[in-house]
Amino acid sequence: MSDCIFCKIIRKEIPARIVYEDEDILAFDDIRPQAPVHTLIIPKTHLSSLKEAELDQAGLLGKILIRAREIAGLKGIDSSGYRVVVNTGPDSGQEVYHIHFHLLGGRRLGWPPG
Ligand code: AMP
Ligand code: ZN
16 A cells, blocks of 8 residues: 555655564554553554454464564563554544554553543
8 A cells, every 4th residue: 555654664665663573564663652662563464454354364463463472572561461452443543544453561551441
């Protein structure tokens, strides 16, 4: 997607603080962090949201969850704990329509979320 901001980050057309990258996924720090650790993990193929995900993408999306655990380790929050959030659609506050998994931690997180 040529005008998608996260696709531009994948193509390195706009800068990001990249935390992890492999052939399928990219993780980079959120530009407006809501916690001491706030990293976004995205697939390198464009997918708007969880709503559009198909079963044949289950492997890719599952891989992101497993990598989230490893990225939490890289960020030093694997023992203290963390939250993985996928905002989906208007009521969730989703702003960027390239699916992303928020990895949040480094402080005690409130529940329920606002
Ligand atoms: P959401 O509300 O779930 O769609 O989250 C989108 C997230 O992307 C927000 O937390 C933004 O701060 C973050 N964001 C938007 N643009 C950038 C960018 N260029 N680099 C890093 N994070 C971004
Ligand atoms: Zn995209």
